[in-house]
Amino acid sequence: MKVTKQQQAALARIAADLARTGFALPGSLTEGSYRCGSPNCKCVADPPQLHGPYALWTRKADNKTVTRRLAEPALSQYRPWFENAKRLRALAAELQALTLGMVRTPPQQPSHRPRPARSEGPPQPRSTRAK
Ligand SMILES: [Zn+2]
Numbered sequence: 001m002k003v004t005k006q007q008q009a010a011l012a013r014i015a016a017d018l019a020r021t022g023f024a025l026p027g028s029l030t031e032g033s034y035r036c037g038s039p040n041c042k043c044v045a046d047p048p049q050l051h052g053p054y055a056l057w058t059r060k061a062d063n064k065t066v067t068r069r070l071a072e073p074a075l076s077q078y079r080p081w082f083e084n085a086k087r088l089r090a091l092a093a094e095l096q097a098l099t100l101g102m103v104r105t106p107p108q109q110p111s112h113r114p115r116p117a118r119s120e121g122p123p124q125p126r127s128t129r130a131k
Pocket of ligand 1: 035036037038041042043044051
């Protein structure tokens with residue numbers, strides 16, 4: 001596998017960016033307002049005044065979506081960690097795209113296709129039918 005100077009430089013840049021990235025929290029940070037459901041609350045009045053907006057941290061944990069409301073000072077403390085996680089995802093995607101560009105031609109792929117319409121034909125590899 002020949003790695004070009006550009007690919008090597010791109011890898012070094014991504015690795016340096018990764019090394020600079022600090023703590024990272026999974027999930028996403030959104031702002032949301034909501035109705036509490038209480039029948040006499042201002043949030044069901046006309047016009048409604050919803051509660052919030054609150055910062056909501058949503059993530060997957062054990063195959064479940066977990067949402068947690070964040071208030072200050074936690075919000076200010078966590079916010080850069082969400083930014084770092086976003087940066088990590090972008091860098092990982094960039095690294096994978098770079099590497100994918102290096103393996104465009106799979107090494108196992110034959111350079112020419114087997115000829116069709118032969119009586120014997122090429123043996124089917126790994127056939128699980130025969131038993
Ligand atoms: Zn309410």
